[in-house]
Amino acid sequence: MAADLVFYGFALLTVLAGCFVVFSRNVVHAGFALMFTLLGVAGLYAMLGADFLAVTQTVVYIGGILILVLFAVMMTRVPSQNAPRRGLDRMVPAGIFAVAIFALLYKVATGTSWPTATPGEALPTAKLIGVKLMTDAIFPFEFASLVLLVAMIGAAILIRERKVLPAEAPAEEAATEAPADEPEVTA
Amino acid sequence: MLNVETLNLPNWADARAFVPELVMFGAFLAALLGDIIAKRRPWVPFAIVLFGAVTALSYAVAGLDIQAPAKILGDMVVVDGMSSFFRMLFALTAVVTVLFSWKSEEIMGPGREHKGEFYALIALMTGGMMVMAESTDLIMLYLSMELVSLTSYVMAGWMRGSLRSTEASLKYMIFGAMSSGIMLFGLSLIFGLTGSMTFEGIRAALSAGTVDPLALLTVTVLVLAGLGYKIAMVPFHFWAPDVYEGSPTPVAAFFSVGPKAAGFALMIRFFYTTLQPVVDQFDWPLMIAVLSVITMTVGNLSAVRQTNVKRILAYSSIAHVGYLLMAFLMLTEQGLQAILFYLFVYTLMNLGAFLFVTAVNNSLKSEHLADYAGLGFRSPWASVMMMIFLFSLTGVPPFAGFIGKFYLFAEVMRREWYWLAIVGVLNSVVSLYYYMKIARALYFDKAPEGAGAVPVPALQIFAMALLAVPTLLLGVMWGPLKGVADRAVAVIAGL
Amino acid sequence: MEVGLTHYLILAGALFLTGTAGVLTRRNSLIMFMSVEIMLSSVNIVFAAYSRASGDLSGHVFVLMNFAVAAAEAAIGLAILVEIFRLRRSVNVDDLNSLME
Numbered sequence: 001m002a003a004d005l006v007f008y009g010f011a012l013l014t015v016l017a018g019c020f021v022v023f024s025r026n027v028v029h030a031g032f033a034l035m036f037t038l039l040g041v042a043g044l045y046a047m048l049g050a051d052f053l054a055v056t057q058t059v060v061y062i063g064g065i066l067i068l069v070l071f072a073v074m075m076t077r078v079p080s081q082n083a084p085r086r087g088l089d090r091m092v093p094a095g096i097f098a099v100a101i102f103a104l105l106y107k108v109a110t111g112t113s114w115p116t117a118t119p120g121e122a123l124p125t126a127k128l129i130g131v132k133l134m135t136d137a138i139f140p141f142e143f144a145s146l147v148l149l150v151a152m153i154g155a156a157i158l159i160r161e162r163k164v165l166p167a168e169a170p171a172e173e174a175a176t177e178a179p180a181d182e183p184e185v186t187a
Numbered sequence: 188m189l190n191v192e193t194l195n196l197p198n199w200a201d202a203r204a205f206v207p208e209l210v211m212f213g214a215f216l217a218a219l220l221g222d223i224i225a226k227r228r229p230w231v232p233f234a235i236v237l238f239g240a241v242t243a244l245s246y247a248v249a250g251l252d253i254q255a256p257a258k259i260l261g262d263m264v265v266v267d268g269m270s271s272f273f274r275m276l277f278a279l280t281a282v283v284t285v286l287f288s289w290k291s292e293e294i295m296g297p298g299r300e301h302k303g304e305f306y307a308l309i310a311l312m313t314g315g316m317m318v319m320a321e322s323t324d325l326i327m328l329y330l331s332m333e334l335v336s337l338t339s340y341v342m343a344g345w346m347r348g349s350l351r352s353t354e355a356s357l358k359y360m361i362f363g364a365m366s367s368g369i370m371l372f373g374l375s376l377i378f379g380l381t382g383s384m385t386f387e388g389i390r391a392a393l394s395a396g397t398v399d400p401l402a403l404l405t406v407t408v409l410v411l412a413g414l415g416y417k418i419a420m421v422p423f424h425f426w427a428p429d430v431y432e433g434s435p436t437p438v439a440a441f442f443s444v445g446p447k448a449a450g451f452a453l454m455i456r457f458f459y460t461t462l463q464p465v466v467d468q469f470d471w472p473l474m475i476a477v478l479s480v481i482t483m484t485v486g487n488l489s490a491v492r493q494t495n496v497k498r499i500l501a502y503s504s505i506a507h508v509g510y511l512l513m514a515f516l517m518l519t520e521q522g523l524q525a526i527l528f529y530l531f532v533y534t535l536m537n538l539g540a541f542l543f544v545t546a547v548n549n550s551l552k553s554e555h556l557a558d559y560a561g562l563g564f565r566s567p568w569a570s571v572m573m574m575i576f577l578f579s580l581t582g583v584p585p586f587a588g589f590i591g592k593f594y595l596f597a598e599v600m601r602r603e604w605y606w607l608a609i610v611g612v613l614n615s616v617v618s619l620y621y622y623m624k625i626a627r628a629l630y631f632d633k634a635p636e637g638a639g640a641v642p643v644p645a646l647q648i649f650a651m652a653l654l655a656v657p658t659l660l661l662g663v664m665w666g667p668l669k670g671v672a673d674r675a676v677a678v679i680a681g682l
Numbered sequence: 683m684e685v686g687l688t689h690y691l692i693l694a695g696a697l698f699l700t701g702t703a704g705v706l707t708r709r710n711s712l713i714m715f716m717s718v719e720i721m722l723s724s725v726n727i728v729f730a731a732y733s734r735a736s737g738d739l740s741g742h743v744f745v746l747m748n749f750a751v752a753a754a755e756a757a758i759g760l761a762i763l764v765e766i767f768r769l770r771r772s773v774n775v776d777d778l779n780s781l782m783e
Contacts, residue, residue, distance in 0.1 A: 159764060
């Protein structure tokens with residue numbers, strides 16, 4: 001069936017790009033691979049009849065979060081980005097562990113009777129979600145605004161340029177931090 | 188067409204039941220605005236948040252004699268005895284932390300930035316923790332937990348330009364995000380298995396017995412991973428010593444009691460409500476017993492080797508998580524009473540011990556045990572109170588910690604898990620060693636030549652006394668608090 | 683075999699483990715961060731799939747909230763990361779050893 005083929009296409013795109021993110025040695029490549037993962041997920045939403053989620057995923061995730069990630073990638077570039085790969089010793093136990101967990105999840109997914117209704121035709125969800133957000137789920141909706149507010153304040157606090165002050169640097173910190181690594185603080 | 192009459196909309200009755208949270212969130216916003224309007228006058232946000240926390244505390248105490256659980260705000264949160272209990276606990280923690288931070292060099296010292304925002308974020312986090320203790324819906328569980336976590340990440344990295352602080356914040360954030368991802372996967376499977384987002388719906392679906400035990404065990408482990416990270420349960424504890432050491436001491440003090448108690452509140456609410464009917468259908472008791480033993484043993488044995496007092500206290504707080512987990516064995520009401528009692532006592536004594544470290548840090552500029560030599564004579568009042576906290580943390584009579592531990596062990600004995608009780612007692616003996624190491628440094632080690640007095644501001648002495656006096660009193664007169672805890676358990680929703 | 687709920691669950695499981703493995707094995711905190719985003723996406727797939735299967739839209743609401751939280755987490759997380767980079771010129775967690783042990 002065509003729809004099944006599309007599913008497998010998106011699934012393959014999502015997982016392969018995900019693996020690329022995890023295993024790639026170049027952070028920039030990983031960032032772009034993440035875009036394909038997120039696109040694949042958006043496609044899966046569309047296949048699940050979640051039109052609103054698919055659009056939001058594209059706009060918020062790919063248009064917002066991913067750009068933020070790429071900015072961070074660019075801002076933290078150092079010349080020798082392709083450092084020799086470390087942590088291969090960790091990959092083997094992690095791989096075995098992951099396969100074992102996957103076997104467990106597979107058993108849970110296939111061996112459990114999930115209470116399902118017969119899915120009818122997928123209807124547009126935007127209006128239904130909107131009503132839900134304004135009635136039943138209004139408190140989480142308002143609460144999420146607090147989460148976003150703290151993110152704004154927090155990011156501003158964490159990243160604002162520091163004022164240079166003469167009586168800075170308590171003694172214990174000066175001892176533990178190599179002075180050569182001090183940031184170039186601008187006034 | 189939508190009919191407004193039939194919609195499930197919040198109303199004024201909801202707001203009346205939700206006053207402490209509204210006050211804390213309001214204080215957060217007011218403190219932010221106040222900080223902007225009254226530039227360079229950090230006392231403005233300080234006063235606003237202190238006032239808010241005291242108001243919330245009085246509302247919370249007044250709410251302790253609640254008669255029946257009330258589901259509010261579209262059944263997303265519930266106000267019952269347990270939420271009133273935790274509101275009181277969190278508001279108290281906020282009051283003490285705010286009072287204490289005012290004279291703390293790490294927050295208010297010359298050259299420190301964002302003094303006003305610090306108080307604002309304390310208010311926000313307190314409100315978030317209150318909501319954590321009241322959530323009855325997976326969405327609110329996740330959102331409130333994330334609000335508290337995100338605020339913690341910011342506060343852990345508070346000391347800008349300090350590598351230790353920023354590093355602590357990064358580690359906390361990455362592994363915190365991962366563990367909440369793991370928990371979310373568990374939550375999504377629960378939604379799939381039971382078809383419900385509310386705790387009550389999940390309970391109903393589980394007690395109908397249609398859920399496969401293997402799937403149930405899997406989701407329980409996944410959810411436990413996320414909540415275990417918040418309460419610093421082994422093997423999800425590794426962040427705690429680093430974060431406590433790296434972040435400013437008042438923040439570490441707040442972290443060691445506030446979010447931890449909130450994590451416990453969420454754990455109680457979630458596991459008691461959902462798993463109680465099926466607790467004997469899978470290996471829940473054994474799993475909890477093993478986790479509890481590992482947590483307390485790792486915590487205590489690691490604490491023995493430490494020389495940094497903040498790290499000793501960090502590992503000791505991990506050990507206390509182990510003791511608390513013991514009472515989760517069978518998800519009984521007596522166990523819940525014991526947990527609530529111990530959480531209150533733990534908050535008093537652990538916050539107190541951390542505040543001592545803050546107070547001393549102001550002029551000593553060190554957290555190392557070697558530098559604590561002779562402090563008993565260099566700052567007598569604070570040291571005496573520290574001794575009270577240390578004895579109480581060890582769990583010797585006649586201090587509150589003993590009573591708390593007694594109830595925890597009584598619950599274990601009642602359920603006939605004797606080996607667990609024995610391990611717990613042995614662990615308490617180990618903990619005696621390192622608590623007394625601090626005590627020895629305070630009173631028996633000679634101060635270096637020429638070491639002067641270590642002054643502690645009166646405000647901080649007062650804040651410590653707010654904790655030390657109840658720690659002493661509850662050791663001999665524990666009846667009232669036990670009554671409050673029993674009452675909180677009696678008026679609980681969904682059990 | 684027709685694609686159904688189980689397929690989505692297995693796909694989400696695979697994606698989830700990919701992300702988890704990334705956080706646990708990689709030492710570059712940016713990659714670790716991206717791996718967390720992959721984990722969150724896998725969770726979202728489960729919710730969406732389940733909402734489709736049961737016709738209950740609460741799953742969609744959860745996914746939306748998850749978007750908001752992920753955005754907030756990205757803002758704070760990347761701010762911390764950039765700050766670490768300013769101080770240390772590295773985003774590798776193995777280089778972060780100013781805390782004891």
